Amino acid sequence: MGTLVRGGTIISVDPAIGDLPRGDVLVEDGRISAVAERVDAPGADVLDATGMLVLPGFVDTHRHTWQAVFRGLAADWTFARYGPAMHGLLRPLYRPEDVLVGTLLGRLEALHSGVTTLLDWCHCTDTPAHGDAALDALRQSPGRSVFCYGAGIATDGPVAAELARMRDRCPGDDGLVTMAAGLRGPQRTTIETTAADVAAARDLGLRVSVHAHVRAGATTGRRPIAAMGEHGLLDDRTTIVHGNGLDDDELAMLADAGSSVSISPDVELKMGLGWPETGRVLAAGIRPTLSVDNCPTAGGDMFSAMRTALGVQRGLDTAHGRPPSLTSRDVLEFATVDGARALGLGDRTGSITPGKQADLVLLRADDLTLFPVNHPAGAILSAGHPGLVDTVLVAGEIVKRGGALVGVDLEELRERALRSRARIAAAAGIPLDGSRLPV
Template sequence: MSDRRILIKNGLVITLDSELGDLPRGDVLIQGGRIERVGSGIEDAEAEVFDAGGMIVMPGLIDTHLHMWQQPMRGLGADLWGMNDYISRVFPLRERFRAQDMFTSTYTCAIEALGNGTTTALDFNHNVLTEDHAEESLRAHRLTGQRVVFGYGMVGYADKIERERADRLKQVARMHAELGSDPTSLVRMGLAPGTLTFSTVKGMRVEVEYGRGLGLPMTIHQNDAGEIYKIHEAGLLASDIIPAHSNNASDYELGLLAQCGCSIAFTTEGEFSGGRCMSVVGRADRAGVLPTLGVDGPSFVAVDMLSQLRFTFRIMHAMEAQHERQEGRWPLAHSPGVPFVTPRRVLEYATVNAAKALGMQDHIGSLTPGKQADLLVLRVDPYGVAAGDPANHVVLHSGVGDIDSVMVGGVFRKRHGAMPDIDVERLSAMSGEVRARLVD
């Protein structure tokens, strides 16, 4: 967090605050890492001025499902055909990771994500082979300047987890005590209990109740049909658990999630390319479940949340159109509630929705006075902002190359296209060394 006063001037400000709305020529005043004022014509003689004229200013993107440890394997799974390919070709490489490799992979992935506009990420670390693996991952997070929830993964072979569960949970408690409970801290502790695909309800109960006792945000992989119902029947379903994927969720299960105020972390590109059912995103949103977005595995998807926005909107749009055709409503025509999805709604998935899912809605997710100054500045040159809703431009006309600046907690982590605190050559060498040993 910075104590400096910074005044971002003259930008097209997309606040995603329902009361403030969009400001065609707006300013954001920042003090002590927080947003102090948002409006037009703000002047402050003591503030450092950042001219955002001709650019978009918006909240930072929030990734609710990212496996950072997979960064050295980026591209390895680009042509995967279903889960069996992933299990046979990618996931077994986890056993080769040393503790120091976890530091390198986590650090380089976080920096890549940060430079690409992800100011907050839930790092689902399902490669905690030893306590040192967890410690090295957490050490990396302390250095990046990215806001992160470190999701300590209780994932592994069933017999191994049974033997190690108690010690792992003790480490989680120690890490949580070290990090503290301040919701505005850059690094917070989380827990990723074992999925019912590989674990048991009994084992999951121990982990969830332990995490809940510490007040930790939690996340699980939810891949198999009927798992949400089983978790509900066990009395474990609550808004502090973010299921990831849930492509096989029934409408009844989505109703259970909605009743609990739950969210889902959809990793749209990876799920779509893996052949999974994509109707669930729209069904979940219509049912009142809080949709959020994640990149998932860098081994098969680029660490780029702007791409996830576009993928999600286009796929949801296509699914709606397909439903209309199947119901005999063709050619397409507007009617009440159709189309349901808009680019702005999808942008909210990766900002205000994600902040709420992480229990951080009072601190991040919109450009609201009092919240943390986590934001992006997007270039729109040489052609300017696309016509219509400026959120359309962000979702459908922007890419990572347009990200001029990234701020977290009032500190510029990227400014005018450069990350001044990062040695890019060293970063490349670090990643390359691990990749060469693991993959090449």
């Protein structure tokens, strides 16, 4: 008879349902079958949500989980230091087993904080075995994941064959783990190579994601979106990561093409990529999405990303004499339903809507950091944190309950992660106490 989530405050992120101060959600065969103030479901297993906020699981549209064992190491790095350190020094030392443990650690961390759907942008794919390890790790996690194969980040050569091989390993588009292609893009390679990468992805039925940002005063790499647009490489299956410094007409090109934008507010600020473009993207007619990006630089939870996105945009609006362009409800939508749409998953997740798969998060509303809840979306944006996440469901399965992940041997995973970190750090010749940066 399914599971009845009973008696919580429902934040559906579905305008047809709205918020319910007290409501029930019935889950049958992994899908939401009913949402109402009262649902009668004799025989259903009851999941008591009294004193909790019930909301759709968060959707992170861009994260490099393979870096999770070096959490905090990049807290003082700029983007100019990140590339040489992470990709020039550390990444070449990763073995496939290091990719697996880092990806698994990062994906479970995200799930622990309520991120039920995550696009894992894996650019530690120096050998086929590295890509295989990343995909295997995502399959070992009970979360909903998009394996975004970082196509040839370490080479300028053709990647169509390896992309096709990985697609053979991840052929379906309706399971918990699906696939996308991470492009090198016109700022890392030629526009001809970018066009070839897009063509390979399209032939395989894959959505694409590409990093693009222009730092203030840059004399090279300008107008990457214009270059892609002129070559017909933008459409509604394209996600641009970051987008800092793009010209207004480039944002208009993205809007016209139906493309999406993934904003990483904490990393963009800390690494000096520029102001997060949340407001400009929204003004251009695009619903932004949010991402953590990488945990060596920023915290791995969407609460922090949402709070930074809202606070920074409010500050920018005030500084420019504009009325507020965002509400807490807007940002909650960026992190849920808008993210799901950007990943091509809007029909199955992102809101508490009958017919969608039951990706749900239950937050403790009696915790003193949140209590008393007066404006639910506002409370989540202003005071939400991972410690509030009591229960998480993915496709109707309970994967976290009572504050603990279900069926996960965290002690064994921690030991593997520490061994991986120690080996790579020793090989790189770097201390882990922050006393000396890698490069």
